[in-house]
Amino acid sequence: xxxxxxxxxxxxxxxxxxxxxxxxxxxxxxxxxxxxxxxxxxxxxxxxxxxxxxxxxxxxxxxxxxxxxxxxxxxxxxxxxxxxxxxxxxxxxxxxxxxxxxxxxxxxxxxxxxxxxxxxxxxxxxxxxxxxxxxxxxxxxxxxxxxxxxxxxxxxxxxxxxxxxxxxxxxxxxxxxxxxxxxxxxxxxxxxxxxxxxxxxxxxxxxxxxxxxxxxxxxxxxxxxxxxxxxxxxxxxxxxxx
Amino acid sequence: xxxxxxxxxxxxxxxxxxxxxxxxxxxxxxxxxxxxxxxxxxxxxxxxxxxxxxxxxxxxxxxxxxxxxxxxxxxxxxxxxxxxxxxxxxxxxxxxxxxxxxxxxxxxxxxxxxxxxxxxxxxxxxxxxxxxxxxxxxxxxxxxxxxxxxxxxxxxxxxxxxxxxxxxxxxxxxxxxxxxxxxxxxxxxxxxxxxxxxxxxxxxxxxxxxxxxxxxxxxxxxxxxxxxxxxxxxxxxxxxxxxxxxxxxxxxxxxxxxxxxxxxxxxxxxxxxxxxxxxxxxxxxxxxxxxxxxxxxxxxxxxxxxx
Numbered sequence: 174x175x176x177x178x179x180x181x182x183x184x185x186x187x188x189x190x191x192x193x194x195x196x197x198x199x200x201x202x203x204x205x206x207x208x209x210x211x212x213x214x215x216x217x218x219x220x221x222x223x224x225x226x227x228x229x230x231x232x233x234x235x236x237x238x239x240x241x242x243x244x245x246x247x248x249x250x251x252x253x254x255x256x257x258x259x260x261x262x263x264x265x266x267x268x269x270x271x272x273x274x275x276x277x278x279x280x281x282x283x284x285x286x287x288x289x290x291x292x293x294x295x296x297x298x299x300x301x302x303x304x305x306x307x308x309x310x311x312x313x314x315x316x317x318x319x320x321x322x323x324x325x326x327x328x329x330x331x332x333x334x335x336x337x338x339x340x341x342x343x344x345x346x347x348x349x350x351x352x353x354x355x356x357x358x359x360x361x362x363x364x365x366x367x368x369x370x371x372x373x374x375x376x377x378x379x380x381x382x383x384x385x386x387x388x389x390x391x392x393x394x395x396x397x398x399x400x401x402x403x404x405x406x407x408x409x410x411x412x413x414x415x
Numbered sequence: 416x417x418x419x420x421x422x423x424x425x426x427x428x429x430x431x432x433x434x435x436x437x438x439x440x441x442x443x444x445x446x447x448x449x450x451x452x453x454x455x456x457x458x459x460x461x462x463x464x465x466x467x468x469x470x471x472x473x474x475x476x477x478x479x480x481x482x483x484x485x486x487x488x489x490x491x492x493x494x495x496x497x498x499x500x501x502x503x504x505x506x507x508x509x510x511x512x513x514x515x516x517x518x519x520x521x522x523x524x525x526x527x528x529x530x531x532x533x534x535x536x537x538x539x540x541x542x543x544x545x546x547x548x549x550x551x552x553x554x555x556x557x558x559x560x561x562x563x564x565x566x567x568x569x570x571x572x573x574x575x576x577x578x579x580x581x582x583x584x585x586x587x588x589x590x591x592x593x594x595x596x597x598x599x600x601x602x603x604x605x606x607x608x609x610x611x612x613x614x615x616x617x618x619x620x621x622x623x624x625x626x627x628x629x630x631x632x633x634x635x636x637x638x639x640x641x642x643x644x645x646x647x648x649x650x651x652x653x654x655x656x657x658x659x660x661x662x663x664x665x666x667x668x669x670x671x672x673x674x675x676x677x678x679x680x681x682x683x684x685x686x687x688x689x690x691x692x693x694x695x696x697x698x699x700x701x702x703x704x705x706x707x708x709x710x711x712x713x714x715x716x717x718x719x720x721x722x
C-alpha cells in the first residue's frame with residue numbers, strides 16, 4: 174500500500190529524518206515506535222506533505238490501481254488520493270460543531286449519499302459523539318476529541334490512515350475505546366501506519382513495527398517478536414533485563 | 416424636523432457602508448491574521464470605476480438605476496481582480512515573513528493605488544449623477560430618501576447572504592476551517608490558498624458595492640477617499656472584534672451611528688466651539704477607547720488567543 178524509500182527531512186541545520194525506508198502492506202497495521210525526538214512525527218508529517226522540504230520516494234500502491242507518487246502532490250490533494258492523517262494533538266476545529274468537523278473530513282467526497290451513510294455509521298458506533306453532535310468540538314474532553322479526529326479522518330474513506338500518538342494524554346479507558354475504533358478500521362480494510370510512544374500498546378495491536386532512533390530505523394520486524402526483543406524491552410518497554 | 420431621528424437614519428446609511436468595508440478587513444484578518452490596509456483603496460477604485468462607467472453611459476439615456484447596476488457589475492470584477500493581484504503579489508510571497516512585513520507591503524500597495532488613481536482620474540472630486548429619483552419618505556419628523564432606503568436594504572441583504580454563505584455552505588465552512596487552522600484544513604483536502612484568494616475576492620466585491628454607495632450617497636469620489644474610509648471601516652472592525660463577521664456588521668453600524676449622532680450634537684455640546692466638521696474625531700476616539708478598554712472588541716474574544 175505504502176512504499177517509502179530513503180525519506181529525508183531537514184529543518185534548518187538539523188536532520189530530523191536521515192534516509193529511512195519502510196513499507197505498509199494492504200490492510201496491515203504497522204507501528205513506528207521510538208523515543209521523543211526520534212523523528213516519528215516528522216516522518217508522518219512528511220508523508221502527509223505538511224513538510225514540503227522532505228525528499229525521497231513515497232509511493233502509494235492501491236491494489237488494482239495505478240501507483241501514486243505522494244511527493245508530487247500538494248498537501249490538500251492527499252486526502253483525495255486516499256491518505257488521511259490524524260495529527261498529533263488531534264487538530265479538531267474547536268469552533269465548529271462535532272457534526273461540522275465530521276463533514277469536513279469528507280470535504281472532498283462529492284457523493285452526498287455516501288457522506289451521510291458514513292456519518293450515520295460512525296455516529297451509530299460512537300454514541301459519545303452522537304450525543305454531542307451539535308456541541309462545539311472545543312467543549313469535548315481530550316479523549317472525545319481524539320475520537321472525533323479519528324472519526325473525521327475515516328469520513329474521507331481513506332485507504333491509508335496515518336495516526337500520530339492517538340493515546341497521548343488520555344485515560345486508560347479512553348485509550349481502550351480509541352484503539353477499538355482503530356482496530357475496527359483496520360478490520361474494515363484500512364491500512365494503518367501508527368506512531369506511538371506507548372510502545373507496548375503499539376506492538377500489541379500492530380503486525381509489524383519499525384524502531385526509529387534519532388532519524389534512523391535501527392530495528393524492524395514482527396511486532397510479537399519485537400515485544401520479546403531485549404533491546405526493545407530495555408529501551409521502550411521499561412523492562413529490566415535480568 | 417427631529418434631529419435625533421434624522422441622525423439615526425443618516426448613521427444607519429453611513430454604518431451600512433462602514434459595515435460592508437469592515438467585513439473585508441475582518442474576513443482577511445480572520446483567515447490570515449493580516450490587516451489589509453490596502454482595502455480602503457479597493458473601495459476607492461470601486462467608486463471611481465463606477466463613476467467612469469456611469470459617465471460613459473450617461474449619454475446613452477439609459478435609466479439611472481440601470482446605469483448604477485451596470486457600473487457595479489463592471490466595478491466589482493475590477494476590484495476582485497485587483498484584490499486577487501494584491502494577495503498574489505503583495506502578500507502571498509510574504510506569507511511566512513514576520514507580521515510587520517506584509518503590513519508594510521499593504522501600506523506600499525495603498526500608496527501605489529492612490530497614485531495610480533490620481534494619474535487616471537486626476538486630483539479632483541468627481542460628482543456622481545443621481546441614481547434614484549429624489550423621493551423621500553417622512554417618518555416621525557425625519558426624512559429618509561429612496562436612495563438611503565435602498566442603500567440600507569441592499570447592504571442588509573448583502574450581509575445576510577454573506578452570513579448565510581459562511582455559516583451554511585461548504586465554501587463557508589472551508590473558510591471557517593482555514594481561519595481556525597490552515598494546516599489542518601489542508602489535511603481535510605481544503606485548497607487553502609484558493610480559499611484565501613476567495614476571501615480577498617469576496618471582500619473586494621463588497622468593497623465595490625460600498626464604493627458605489629459612497630459615491631451615490633455623498634456624491635464624491637476621489638483618489639484619496641479610501642484612506643479615511645479605510646481607517647474608519649478598520650475602526651469598525653476593531654470595535655466589533657476583528658476577525659468576527661457579526662462583529663464587523665455590528666461595529667460598522669454602531670460607528671456610523673456614533674459618528675452621525677456625534678456630528679449632530681457636537682456643536683450644542685461644545686457650545687459652538689467645535690462644529691460638525693469635527694465628526695471624524697468620534698471614530699478615532701472610539702478606536703482609542705476600544706483598544707484601551709476592550710481590545711478584543713464587542714464580539715471578539717479571539718484576539719488574545721491569537722496574539
